[in-house]
Amino acid sequence: NNANEISFSSVIFNTKIPNxxxxxxxxxxxxxxxxxxxxxxxxxxITKFARIIVDFTIVTFSKMGVxxxxxxxxxxxxxDDDLKKAYRKLAMKWHPDKxxxxxxxAEANFKQISEAYAILSDPQRRxxxxxxxxxxxxxxxxxxxxxxxxxxxxxxxxxxxxxGSSPLNFGSSGAGRSKRFSSDGGGSGPFAGFSGDFxxxxxxxxxxxxxxxxxxxxxxxxxxxxELYSGSxxxxxxxxxxxxxxxxxxxxxxxxxxxxxxxxxxKKGTKITFPDKGNQQINQLPADxxxxxxxxxxEVFKRDGNDLIVNQRITLAEAIGGTLINIKTLDKRNxxxxxxxxxxxxxxxxxxxxxxxxxxxxxxxxxxxxIFEVKFPKKLTPGQRTALxxxxxx
Numbered sequence: 001n002n003a004n005e006i007s008f009s010s011v012i013f014n015t016k017i018p019n020x021x022x023x024x025x026x027x028x029x030x031x032x033x034x035x036x037x038x039x040x041x042x043x044x045x046i047t048k049f050a051r052i053i054v055d056f057t058i059v060t061f062s063k064m065g066v067x068x069x070x071x072x073x074x075x076x077x078x079x080d081d082d083l084k085k086a087y088r089k090l091a092m093k094w095h096p097d098k099x100x101x102x103x104x105x106a107e108a109n110f111k112q113i114s115e116a117y118a119i120l121s122d123p124q125r126r127x128x129x130x131x132x133x134x135x136x137x138x139x140x141x142x143x144x145x146x147x148x149x150x151x152x153x154x155x156x157x158x159x160x161x162x163x164g165s166s167p168l169n170f171g172s173s174g175a176g177r178s179k180r181f182s183s184d185g186g187g188s189g190p191f192a193g194f195s196g197d198f199x200x201x202x203x204x205x206x207x208x209x210x211x212x213x214x215x216x217x218x219x220x221x222x223x224x225x226x227e228l229y230s231g232s233x234x235x236x237x238x239x240x241x242x243x244x245x246x247x248x249x250x251x252x253x254x255x256x257x258x259x260x261x262x263x264x265x266x267k268k269g270t271k272i273t274f275p276d277k278g279n280q281q282i283n284q285l286p287a288d289x290x291x292x293x294x295x296x297x298x299e300v301f302k303r304d305g306n307d308l309i310v311n312q313r314i315t316l317a318e319a320i321g322g323t324l325i326n327i328k329t330l331d332k333r334n335x336x337x338x339x340x341x342x343x344x345x346x347x348x349x350x351x352x353x354x355x356x357x358x359x360x361x362x363x364x365x366x367x368x369x370x371i372f373e374v375k376f377p378k379k380l381t382p383g384q385r386t387a388l389x390x391x392x393x394x
Contacts, residue, residue: 065134068116076130080121084246087117088162095159114155162245214287217278218271221291223262225298229330229356231264238289242280249282260291265306265357268295301330306366307355311373319343319374327370329354337370347372 069076072086090113092098099106119125119137128137221234236258244250260272270293278287295303302309308330314323320342327335335354341347348371355366380388 066116068119068129071112071116072120074120078120081246083117083120084162087113087158088245091159091162110155114158117158212283213285214278214281216273216288216290218290218292220294221260221272222294222296223266224296225301225303226330227262228266228293228295229264232262234260234262236260236291238277240277240279240286240289242286243282258289262293263359265359266293267303267305268293300328303356304369305356306358307369308366309369309371312370313373313375314339314343315375316377319372325370327368335368339372343372343374345372345374 074082074086094106094109096103096106096110119129238258239255241251242254244252258274272291274289276286277289280286300310312325323339325337329335348369351368353365354368358364
């Protein structure tokens with residue numbers, strides 16, 4: 001009956017439904033019957049239910065606030081390792097000093113990334129955030145925290161915990177002052193209502209985390225004369241000690257293969273530097289790794305700057321009568337040299353443009369210097385002696 005329907009509706013809405021007839025200054029049985037129809041009660045129910053849904057949606061979205069998981073690009077079931085990997089990647093990407101052309105955007109993103117990691121890496125704060133959202137962190141901070149958000153670490157401090165030291169200069173444009181990002185609970189934006197500072201200090205202020213660059217680590221790279229003549233690619237496998245980015249103060253071994261392009265004409269003492277590929281110690285930057293070119297001795301040639309020197313032995317007859325000699329070069333060519341002069345011991349013959357490549361002058365080479373050694377006969381017959389005297393006029 002109508003009475004039961006009204007009572008049932010009142011229970012559902014937890015409220016009393018006023019009689020619509022009482023709002024009119026007149027009594028009318030037809031109007032009374034109209035407002036007591038089931039269709040009218042159903043319309044009231046739908047209206048009330050829609051209002052409940054809207055209120056629930058508003059409360060839910062208000063509670064959610066900032067999506068810290070989305071800021072770090074991780075799932076809601078992300079592990080500590082997932083959070084660390086995500087922070088490491090995004091912090092290096094958006095560090096202000098790595099984005100000089102869009103520093104404002106980088107500073108804002110870097111702050112968000114640091115705040116998101118500070119919340120999600122703390123079990124208590126993360127639990128509160130998962131249960132109550134951003135609003136819950138402001139209304140009910142974890143025990144022992146003085147501020148409503150608990151952001152007691154600067155963005156730089158978090159960065160330093162990951163990388164052992166902060167090699168990048170936060171806020172370097174500040175000329176002796178900190179660049180401070182703060183939220184005081186007012187204003188708008190994704191972190192409105194949060195208190196706490198993210199402080200980007202200048203290099204002069206960061207005495208605690210001032211990174212040191214150790215001396216370069218030098219090692220010899222022994223190259224053959226052929227490699228230095230034609231050029232080559234060397235693959236060098238290195239093993240070094242670095243700081244674990246996931247555990248402050250812990251050292252780990254890292255193996256890597258470096259590629260070195262040996263240029264034609266490089267000399268002994270030439271240095272090839274690989275920045276930050278040396279060992280690393282706590283609170284220090286990695287050392288640079290420097291390869292220093294050294295030359296293997298060659299069985300035929302000696303090097304003198306850009307020139308090549310070769311010793312050539314000829315007989316006394318060749319020294320007097322002339323000869324044709326063949327010299328095999330470092331790139332496997334045969335160079336034929338006609339000797340027309342009378343050659344004495346120590347005589348030097350220069351062949352131009354057959355030396356080492358000149359690095360600073362592409363297409364040019366030094367000279368090939370041929371130093372002759374005359375091989376004298378150990379003995380002569382009386383007839384040979386007489387003939388020589390006659391020819392030489394002795």
